[in-house]
Amino acid sequence: MDELMSMMNQLADGETAQVAQSVQEIMQESIVPAVAAVVLGLVICFFGLKLIRVLAAITGICIGAVAGAALALVFGLQGTAVLAASAVGAVLFACLGAILRRVGGFLFIWVLTAGVLEWFLAPGTVPFHLICLGVGLVIAVITAILMDPIIIVLSSVGGGIVAGLAVSALPGLDLNILLTYGICAVLAILGIVVQFMMKSREVGKKEKRYSESVKEEKSVETEVEKARMLLEDDPADLETDLETDLEADGEPEEKTEEK
Template identity: 35%
Template sequence: MIMNMDYILGQVQGYLDTGMAVLTDKGRGLGQADLITLIVVAATGLLFCFFGLKMVRFWAAVLGLAVGFSGGAYLASYFGLDGYIPLIIGAAAGLILAGLCAGFFLAGAFFVMWILGTAGSACILQPKDWQFMLVCAAIGLVIGLITLKFAGPVTMLVTGICGGFAAGQAIYILLPLKNRIINIAVIAVLAILGIIVQFLLESKKRKKQHLKKAEEIRNTQSVANEVDKARAMVDNLDQEAPVMEAGPDDIGEEPEDEDEAYSGMDFDDIDEDIDEEFLEDDEEFEDDDDIQIFSLDDDEK
């Protein structure tokens, strides 16, 4: 197992030496492959530097695919599998790890920070055996665990520094200058600008989210106020409306029976009117009788 770890470390160290040689050997002539590598490193570093937090899911998917494929293929070969089986296992492991890292923000940020922390520590410490490589991995793990608590700030700081270093070093090699101070200045300026830009973009994003949330709350309260006003208006109308008992004549309907038709009449007033009429008729009748009797008497005479 130690021999396998030494072999893996040797491979990783070889890749690091090759990359560092391209990024540091300014004196020698650059071939076409070196130019392409520097341009790719500069572009990737600038993206990390200025859009590290915004593109963290993308970087997590890319690194997850690469690490999962390499680890799965190596483990399959270690256990004696050959042919296309290691490639298939590596591809499956890479896709699964890429999907998990891209689908969950914290998992992706943790993974990216772990890889960047490990790679940065390895570039600084230059480990010669697997024990020092484990130390670099432990440093990256600590950075990843801190990222779980402070995902945004840590991601912006680490990606800004790492991206600024990679892009600044590549740009410095491409420039026709040989001055160490200029090299450090380019790296520092890019790193600082990248961190500031990322914080400004994140602040703008959070401001938009707060404004949107405030607008939603305002709309909700406005609707609630309108509903309360309408309910209060209906209650006031119910309290102020007079209680009226309308008969059938008021609503323009024919009474269904006689009791309903005369339910609103005052029968005492009707009786008094009838009695007065009868008294008047009696008096008239008495006068007529007298006249008739008087006329009869004249005839007899």
């Protein structure tokens, strides 16, 4: 709890580089956080678009918790009040991210992009932090407009980077920088391919369901049109057709009687 509060204070003060270093130290001390980061990175890499609402809700929880705690600290609150503000912010942002898909995509890509830039660049001054946040914000706005293709590409790249860096941080592994970058690149490419394939299948299923519904609708319209034409036929024509049918049915009997 003390480490969590310390990281929240660092985030509130804009010390994101120190937060990233603290997270990396925790991952190197224990295998559990590193494995969790690998799993999370792979999920984002291969299922970013499919699970966008879930990922957006998780992102909303993180953003809301940090924002609520930072706001409480700004107003001089301490202890339970900080935790309460953090909880309220987490619930609020999680609901926004999960319910509103574009808002969720915006928040998720913003945090993912800015986080990856912070991790790579490790900026030590406020202007560099603002640049990372600004670049992430611009990309997040583009994502909110175009949505699916951008989410696929960025989630694959971001998830691949997170998983690759987490693998290199596993205790007992000593990977050089080139091998780490290679793992990140391979995972990113595989994630893009897999996600676009899943998206293509989803679009194909939607088109198939739409074509079947159109055929069914046309069939119903055809049956209705036939029924309407029958109802609109002239009664005299119907009577003539009936007499013709009766005469046709009676001809065999008459021929039999003549014989």
